[in-house]
Amino acid sequence: AQKVTQAQTEISVVEKEDVTLDCVYETRDTTYYLFWYKQPPSGELVFLIRRNSFDEQNEISGRYSWNFQKSTSSFNFTITASQVVDSAVYFCALSESPGTASKLTFGTGTRLQVTL
Amino acid sequence: DTEVTQTPKHLVMGMTNKKSLKCEQHMGHRAMYWYKQKAKKPPELMFVYSYEKLSINESVPSRFSPECPNSSLLNLHLHALQPEDSALYLCASSQDSWNTGELFFGEGSRLTVL
Numbered sequence: 001a002q003k004v005t006q007a008q009t010e011i012s013v014v015e016k017e018d019v020t021l022d023c024v025y026e027t028r029d030t031t032y033y034l035f036w037y038k039q040p041p042s043g044e045l046v047f048l049i050r051r052n053s054f055d056e057q058n059e060i061s062g063r064y065s066w067n068f069q070k071s072t073s074s075f076n077f078t079i080t081a082s083q084v085v086d087s088a089v090y091f092c093a094l095s096e097s098p099g100t101a102s103k104l105t106f107g108t109g110t111r112l113q114v115t116l
Numbered sequence: 117d118t119e120v121t122q123t124p125k126h127l128v129m130g131m132t133n134k135k136s137l138k139c140e141q142h143m144g145h146r147a148m149y150w151y152k153q154k155a156k157k158p159p160e161l162m163f164v165y166s167y168e169k170l171s172i173n174e175s176v177p178s179r180f181s182p183e184c185p186n187s188s189l190l191n192l193h194l195h196a197l198q199p200e201d202s203a204l205y206l207c208a209s210s211q212d213s214w215n216t217g218e219l220f221f222g223e224g225s226r227l228t229v230l
Binding site for chain 1: 158204206208219224226
């Protein structure tokens with residue numbers, strides 16, 4: 001069975017600090033997809049990134065970066081120079097391989113609070 | 117602004133009421149989803165529609181009845197709910213259910229059952 005673990009329940013940082021959100025996953029599939037979603041107070045989940053299991057390249061998008069390490073089954077997310085608008089709940093998620101319905105297994109989420 | 121629109125944003129209903137949640141997308145997506153999210157918990161998949169046909173029902177009680185009238189619309193009919201059904205109900209869509217691409221979520225309908 002698939003499982004996603006986000007050990008950090010809540011993180012508080014002061015604006016401009018860097019913060020890393022951890023994600024560890026378990027799956028028996030050889031082909032799988034990992035995602036990060038942001039859920040601001042308004043409720044909708046906002047897609048941030050998708051990474052497939054064959055692509056271990058790290059990715060940077062502005063202040064966001066992701067570190068995918070298959071050897072440790074981790075897909076960590078770093079926000080550089082955090083801002084108040086980054087305050088949200090962040091979910092890491094895992095999806096089964098193509099050919100089946102897109103069923104996301106979500107982690108329990110990490111609530112990030114960025115203060116001035 | 118989200119491209120998946122859900123109405124109503126808030127709904128309060130009694131246990132004997134019948135109500136419906138609505139979801140609409142105009143991105144040409146052929147897969148639509150209902151998720152349920154309790155406070156401080158991750159979303160849980162309820163139903164998946166693929167090309168307007170129900171493809172996944174995650175053992176959801178029959179008091180929740182989904183409907184997909186066309187590729188742009190998804191409804192969730194509610195009847196004889198229990199207070200523990202109070203939650204945020206999120207609709208999502210994707211290009212199709214076979215391509216493991218991103219899901220686009222609406223802002224949700226917050227349901228309170230009295």
